[in-house]
Amino acid sequence: MLEILSFPFMQRALVTGILIGLLLATLGIFVLMRNMAFFGDGIAHASLAGIALGILTGVAPLPVAIIYAIVVALIIYGLERSTRLSSDTIIGILFTASMALGVVLLAATPGFQPELVSFLFGNILTITFTDIVLIGSFATLILVWLLGWHRHLTYATLDPDSATIAGINTQLHTILLYIALAVSVVLGVKILGIVLISALLIIPAATSSLLTGTFKSFFWISGLLSVVVIVLGLLLSFFIDAPSGATIILVAASVFFLAALGSHLLKRR
Numbered sequence: 525m526l527e528i529l530s531f532p533f534m535q536r537a538l539v540t541g542i543l544i545g546l547l548l549a550t551l552g553i554f555v556l557m558r559n560m561a562f563f564g565d566g567i568a569h570a571s572l573a574g575i576a577l578g579i580l581t582g583v584a585p586l587p588v589a590i591i592y593a594i595v596v597a598l599i600i601y602g603l604e605r606s607t608r609l610s611s612d613t614i615i616g617i618l619f620t621a622s623m624a625l626g627v628v629l630l631a632a633t634p635g636f637q638p639e640l641v642s643f644l645f646g647n648i649l650t651i652t653f654t655d656i657v658l659i660g661s662f663a664t665l666i667l668v669w670l671l672g673w674h675r676h677l678t679y680a681t682l683d684p685d686s687a688t689i690a691g692i693n694t695q696l697h698t699i700l701l702y703i704a705l706a707v708s709v710v711l712g713v714k715i716l717g718i719v720l721i722s723a724l725l726i727i728p729a730a731t732s733s734l735l736t737g738t739f740k741s742f743f744w745i746s747g748l749l750s751v752v753v754i755v756l757g758l759l760l761s762f763f764i765d766a767p768s769g770a771t772i773i774l775v776a777a778s779v780f781f782l783a784a785l786g787s788h789l790l791k792r793r
Contacts, residue, residue, distance in 0.1 A: 528762055537648045537768070540656055541754040543663045544712045545724065549750035550670055551705055552729035553742060557681050560705075563600070564722035566615035567709045570596045572626035572718060574710075575643050580633045585643065586658065589710045596622065597706035601699055646717030646769035648758070659711050666704045677701060678739070716769040724750065727776040734783045753779055 528534055555561060574592025578585030596618055603614045670677070680687040680694040687694050705725075712721040732746035757772030764771075 528759065533649050536651045536656055537758055538755065540651045540659055541648055541715060541758060542751050543659055544715055545750035545754045546747050547663045547666060547708050548712055548725045549728040549746040550667065550743060551708055552725045553746055554677065554681055554701060555725060556729050556733065560611065561726055562612050562615050563705060564709050564725040566619035567593050567596060567706050568713055568718045568721045570619040570622035571710045571713055573622040573629065576626040576629035580629050586714060590707055593706035593710045594703050597702040601702050643713055644717050645719060645767070646713065646715050648715040648768045655714060662707055662711055666708060669700065669704065673697065716772065720769050720773050723773045723776065727780050728753065731780045731783045734787045749779065
C-alpha cells in the first residue's frame with residue numbers, strides 16, 4: 525500500500541480525486557433536491573464543444589470548456605424562466621446541439637487527438653501539477669461559497685417563495701449554483717470523462733439520502749462517501765489493472781446498492 529502511494533502520479537490522482545469528490549458530492553445534494561439529475565450529464569456532454577474548440581485553436585481545452593459550460597448553464601437558466609419548456613427539454617436541446625458542434629469542430633481538426641480520448645473517458649492518472657492548481661483553486665472557491673451560503677441556498681431550494689419574502693436573493697443563488705455545477709462538472713471530466721462524470725455528482729448524494737436522517741448529516745455523509753469510493757476505486761483499479769474512472773463509479777454504485785439493500789431490510793424489520 526505504501527509503495528503505491530509513493531508514486532507521484534498516484535499522489536496527484538488522490539489529491540485531485542478527493543477535491544473533485546468533495547465538490548461534486550456537496551453540489552449533488554442540491555441537484556437531488558432540485559430534481560436536476562440530467563443537468564450534470566447535459567453540461568458534461570455540452571462541454572465537448574468547448575474541448576473541441578480548444579483543441580482546434582491550440583488553446584488549453586479545459587479553460588475553454590469551463591467558459592463554454594458556464595455559457596450553456598446561463599442559457600439553460602434564462603430559457604427555464606423565459607419559456608414554458610421543461611428543464612429536461614432545454615438541457616436536451618442544448619447538449620445535443622453542443623455535441624453536434626463538437627463533432628463538427630473535431631472533424632476540422634487534423635490528425636489524431638489523444639487528449640480528446642482522456643476527456644471522453646477520463647484518466648485520473650494523467651493529472652498534472654497544473655491541473656491540481658486549477659482544480660484546487662476552483663474547488664476551494666466553490667466550497668467556500670457553499671460553506672458560507674449553504675443556509676440561504678438550502679432555503680431557496682426548499683421554499684423559493686418564502687426565501688424571497690425573507691429577503692434572500694433566490695435568483696442570484698440559483699445562477700451561482702448553475703455556474704458552480706457547470707465548472708465542477710467540467711473539472712471532473714478530466715478525471716472521469718464526459719461519459720461518467722454525472723455519476724459522481726448523483727451516486728454519493730443518493731447513497732447518503734438512504735443512510736442519513738438529518739439534513740446536516742446528509743452533507744457530511746455524502747462528502748465522506750465520495751472520498752471513500754474514490755480512494756477505494758483508485759486502489760482497486762491499480763491492483764486489477766482496470767480503467768480508474770470506471771472502477772471508481774462501479775465502487776460507488778456497489779456502495780449505493782448495498783445501502784439500498786440495507787435500508788430495505790431495516791424497513792422490513
